[in-house]
Amino acid sequence: MSKVVRSVKNVTKGYTNAQVKVRNATSNDPWGPVGSDMAEIAQLTFADTATFYEIMDILDKRLNDKGKNWRHVLKSLKVLDYCLHEGSELVVTWARKNIYIIKTLREFQHIDEDGRDVGQNIRVSAKELTALIMDEERLRSERRDRKSWKSRVSGIDEH
């Protein structure tokens, strides 16, 4: 979907500012999400409960998107990973409670028009994220210490 169509949809479907940010960060564009966008979204999860749910609703929709929109899924895993580290404690609770959404992505499949297996990155990301969410101690220590995970989550350029 083009940038123009996306911005029209943002207006006509009545998405909030926070939701527009998440939609843009997890779009079908072949680049991103960049660190600054993810940092901004993570900060917004602290704002208030309504904003938190607005953000999670979009991430949830994107995580359950169809194969053709595999970039939505992959980028949402990245944003969720980031928010698990830098976002509010509510993100951690949400991820634990709904872990089956991420767990079941470990077998995600999609072959694009060129015959490329574009599901591979999603399967790997879902596997890593599942392991992290289930390992309370590791998640706690990574939430305390930025350096240990920053290199993994940042530096996403092209998919």
Added chain:
Amino acid sequence: GPTRNVDMTKQEGELAINIKKATNTDETAPKRKHVRACIVYTWDHKSSLSFWAGMKVQPILADEVQTFKALITVHKVLQEGHPVALKEAQANVGWLESLRRGAGHGEGVRGYGKLIEEYVFFLRAKLAFHRQHQEFNGTFEYEEYISLKSINDPNEGYETITDLMTLQDQIDNFQKLIFAHIPHTAHSECRISALVPLVQESYGIYKFITSMLRAMHTTLGDDDALAPLRERYNMQHYRLVKFYYECGQLRYLTSLITVPRLPQDPPGLLAEDDERPGL
């Protein structure tokens, strides 16, 4: 706590469509997105009743490929679905049995007859195990507390390990039958996809048995009493190495899942053994 915001009424209708598409007549693997939707449904609703009801209205007995795909889908939902799915499945053993009878006793036009029969036999064994041992989840994901619980009562631990090993033998029989039925033509993916849950389940069981046997050796301090279990463990280890090796040769399978790598020889189980397998 924070939950997902889903339209429960919309999901009900979508479930029926997903079941229908997962079990259609195409001789391919059940599409993951449809199977996943069935799994997610049981978590969102904390119930699998609509899943079973939806399965039963499908005309899956009319076609052996459909029957086989339905069994794969059921197996995946039992493994990855909400724990209640394992409990609610107990009331549907009769329906599973009817699929076996429906497949008849021959090979079937497309050669699924025996596979269907063996799949039903295996799923019944799996459900019987879970009825006896309700502390295990559908994929036997490792939980430390269960091995600790079982070693408090060595008799119970011995029995649980024996039951796990019996189930492991049944997986081994079934995978051999599947390998014997993989055609060297197109349409092999439908049969190969049934190996996916078997690889996952056998590995979960293997990890459990390894950890429970170690714990038993440490607490019991009677290596002789456990000798029969060690012997059986070693035999199963070698069979599993062979099974995973053969799975590793199937490109379609390795594109779907990572096949576990086991050491060539079984890891030590005795209390004084230092080597630990890379589990």
